[in-house]
Amino acid sequence: MDEYTLPLPLITTLSKVFWDGCRENKLLYQHCKDCGRVIFFPKHLCPDCMGHNLEWLESQGKGRIDTFTVTYEGAPPAFMGVTPYCVAIIRMDEGYRMMSNIVECDFDELECEMPVEVAFVPVTEEITLPKFRPARG
Template sequence: MPEYLKPMPVPDHITETFWAAARQHKLLIQQCRDCGRNQFFPQSSCRACLSENLEWVEASGSGKVYSYTIIHRPPSASFEEDAPYTVALVELGEGVRMMSNIIEIEPDQVRVGMPVHVVFEDISPTISLPKFRPAAT
């Protein structure tokens, strides 16, 4: 595995379960046991009812592009070889939205509403990043 030079996530007590599952190429979201709402990004309480009674559930990994932007001017030198690249807000089938990259497609081919599916990029022995590619049609 080549050295990864971009910023890496740092799991904490709230996100460590998410990142451990991602390392196994599983996409988890939180679900409130009290009101049933799904949520992402991981938090210590439900955004809807403030309950701390949350559980992790595996998401389907399928969704649609809700919004996106094409990055032509990278934020740092470590992203230069990727430009242009797509950063998108993906709405998963479970109703939550996740920011990630759209890969395996030219940035100018990405469209709002386009079906996508999660794939994982192993960037270190402990971290795998969820990214999305166009869903097979």
């Protein structure tokens, strides 16, 4: 593994479960057992009913692109060396949205509603990033 020089996520006691899951190639999200709401990014309380009765579930890792942007120039300094790159909001089949990169594709072929699937990319010993690629059937 080459040394990874881009900014890394900060792991909190709450988000550690999510990041540990990614390291095992599992995409986790939370579900409120009281009202049924699906929750992402990790929270202590359900944002709908304020309940504490949350559980972790494993996503199938599939969704659709809600919206996206491709950065060709004018990237923040830390990302200047990796252009072009795509940042997208992905609407997961389980009903939550997450932001990530779309990889392994021709950016000119991206479109909203395109089906995508998670592609785990280990970048350090601790961090595996959940990126997405066009779904392979």
